Amino acid sequence: MSAATGKGNSIALDVDVLVLGGGPAGAWAALSAARRGATVVLADKGYCGTSGAAAASNNNVWYVADSNDYERHFAERHASGGGLNERAWTDALLANVVGRLHLLGDLGYPFARKDDGTANYATLRGPDYMRFMRQQIRRAGVTVLDHSPVLGLVRHDGRVTGGYGIRRDGSTWRVGAGATVIATGGCAFLGGALGTDVCTGDGHLAAAEAGATFSGMEFSSQYGLAAAFSSVTKGLPFMWASYSREDGSEIPVVDDEAFVSVARVLIDEPVFATFDRANADVQRWLRSGQANAFLPFDRMGIDPFRQRFPVGLRLEGTVRGTGGIRLAHTDCSTDVPGLYAAGDAASREVIVGGRSGGGSPNAAWAIATGAWAGEAASGFASRQRRVASSRGVDAAGWPAYEEIAIADPATAREALRSDVLPPQVNLFRNEARLVQATKTLDAALTQPVAADTKLAAARSARALVYVAKLAYRSALERRESRALHRRSDYPQRDDAAGYRQVIGGIDTLTIARETVNA
Numbered sequence: 001m002s003a004a005t006g007k008g009n010s011i012a013l014d015v016d017v018l019v020l021g022g023g024p025a026g027a028w029a030a031l032s033a034a035r036r037g038a039t040v041v042l043a044d045k046g047y048c049g050t051s052g053a054a055a056a057s058n059n060n061v062w063y064v065a066d067s068n069d070y071e072r073h074f075a076e077r078h079a080s081g082g083g084l085n086e087r088a089w090t091d092a093l094l095a096n097v098v099g100r101l102h103l104l105g106d107l108g109y110p111f112a113r114k115d116d117g118t119a120n121y122a123t124l125r126g127p128d129y130m131r132f133m134r135q136q137i138r139r140a141g142v143t144v145l146d147h148s149p150v151l152g153l154v155r156h157d158g159r160v161t162g163g164y165g166i167r168r169d170g171s172t173w174r175v176g177a178g179a180t181v182i183a184t185g186g187c188a189f190l191g192g193a194l195g196t197d198v199c200t201g202d203g204h205l206a207a208a209e210a211g212a213t214f215s216g217m218e219f220s221s222q223y224g225l226a227a228a229f230s231s232v233t234k235g236l237p238f239m240w241a242s243y244s245r246e247d248g249s250e251i252p253v254v255d256d257e258a259f260v261s262v263a264r265v266l267i268d269e270p271v272f273a274t275f276d277r278a279n280a281d282v283q284r285w286l287r288s289g290q291a292n293a294f295l296p297f298d299r300m301g302i303d304p305f306r307q308r309f310p311v312g313l314r315l316e317g318t319v320r321g322t323g324g325i326r327l328a329h330t331d332c333s334t335d336v337p338g339l340y341a342a343g344d345a346a347s348r349e350v351i352v353g354g355r356s357g358g359g360s361p362n363a364a365w366a367i368a369t370g371a372w373a374g375e376a377a378s379g380f381a382s383r384q385r386r387v388a389s390s391r392g393v394d395a396a397g398w399p400a401y402e403e404i405a406i407a408d409p410a411t412a413r414e415a416l417r418s419d420v421l422p423p424q425v426n427l428f429r430n431e432a433r434l435v436q437a438t439k440t441l442d443a444a445l446t447q448p449v450a451a452d453t454k455l456a457a458a459r460s461a462r463a464l465v466y467v468a469k470l471a472y473r474s475a476l477e478r479r480e481s482r483a484l485h486r487r488s489d490y491p492q493r494d495d496a497a498g499y500r501q502v503i504g505g506i507d508t509l510t511i512a513r514e515t516v517n518a
Contacts, residue, residue, distance in 0.1 A: 009171040015039040016381035018177035020150045022048030025343025026183035027133035028370025034140035038378040041175050042142050045149040045198045049134035055126050056195030062364035063122040064094045081353020082482040083498050086517050089350035096368040149456045153210045159338035166456050178381025179338050181373045182207050186344035187467040189420050191315030193224050194231040199319050200460040201467035203345050207325050212334045213504035216323035216349040218474035219484040221426045222356045223259045228310035230296035237286050240278035246270050263423040272308040315421050320358030322348045331376035332369050340377050342369035354483030406458035408447040412465050415444040420468050430489040434476050441465050473509045474501050
């Protein structure tokens with residue numbers, strides 16, 4: 001690894017693999033690449049080990065030790081996900097995750113124990129898990145750049161050759177790399193769910209500018225149920241919830257997702273819930289396994305198992321939705337040579353279809369795709385060493401920071417508040433609402449940015465609006481209702497529309513249809 005000192009505390013590095021994002025997918029990518037002998041830099045928008053959705057709560061993992069069960073797990077999600085997932089991806093994921101979790105145990109992670117004394121590989125405690133992963137990547141020799149959001153990628157001779165960003169003190173960082181992994185998480189559109197404040201689509205925008213495409217973006221309308229006074233959207237306790245209006249009349253849950261039934265009423269009036277369907281044993285189990293979900297209730301002096309509490313919705317977008325960067329192959333490569341994607345930044349259609357991957361599938365996806373991407377990026381970088389390369393930090397192609405595409409943060413937030421966050425626009429969709437929302441988003445990109453606006457904030461504002469446009473443009477194109485995508489003007493599922501939508505572009509978005517592999 002070579003290093004040079006720039007102005008002030010600015011950094012310039014040249015490595016084999018650059019990983020963008022410090023959540024579970026990024027940590028697994030960095031660890032896997034380093035274990036293959038690659039030199040690695042990981043740049044995180046926050047502090048690697050504490051930032052992001054995974055570090056904020058428990059992580060249930062899709063852990064299936066018996067391969068005879070693969071077909072059942074695939075079939076369940078094939079039906080609920082609109083027939084858009086693939087058996088080959090599912091099998092590969094489930095098989096890989098078992099080995100990775102066992103490796104985690106071999107490295108010393110203290111898994112909880114079952115009643116029979118064996119390790120419970122299906123549960124990871126978020127704060128412990130991510131602190132442990134930070135320790136492992138540091139021990140493996142990975143250079144970690146905390147509080148260093150990415151601003152863009154660099155291409156040379158048709159491939160991605162590194163990335164650049166800014167640090168908390170305003171200095172810059174540039175990393176030339178043989179291969180780059182985007183693991184910056186999904187985009188939650190500032191919906192307010194715990195841990196998603198850093199999930200603003202920065203990696204999506206950078207990937208798109210480099211030429212990557214996306215799929216499943218119409219399935220971005222996932223909302224999380226929470227107490228109105230809380231940001232914790234853990235869904236498990238709500239499995240034992242009853243819902244009512246302010247006058248006490250019951251609200252029946254008629255959809256597969258409770259948040260949809262609640263949203264229909266919540267648009268016009270308050271909704272209340274009680275976890276009154278949980279018996280004493282379930283109550284103890286929930287409090288033990290989902291401790292952070294009950295902290296807000298304890299602070300308010302509310303017993304949610306016996307007292308009603310007001311309910312709210314937090315838009316989780318593509319964090320618990322399923323859309324993201326399209327993966328061209330099971331090595332997690334994208335459409336652009338030298339660029340890989342992992343975790344929530346990548347589309348999960350291949351394993352869950354158009355339904356939410358929230359919870360155990362997404363946790364397993366982060367582990368498997370992070371490891372796959374890190375290994376493949378290491379191999380790609382190794383091959384680049386054997387050919388003429390100009391990836392280095394002194395090579396041509398680094399843009400001037402003042403030329404980076406940005407947007408006004410305040411205007412972007414207002415556009416999200418009016419046309420992306422409300423369920424009446426984003427959850428219960430129709431053409432008129434989607435068209436008007438798209439116009440609002442387009443207008444947000446034309447507002448001037450104040451001279452004193454921080455570059456990272458202005459870049460994230462641009463990314464938030466861009467990802468919202470991807471979602472709405474894809475939603476307009478799919479003229480049916482399927483899985484998470486609901487159109488009131490096209491309420492039925494179209495059996496002829498069992499394809500994936502691949503969308504790309506920056507100023508002009510184009511959509512193509514992709515066949516789902518049998």
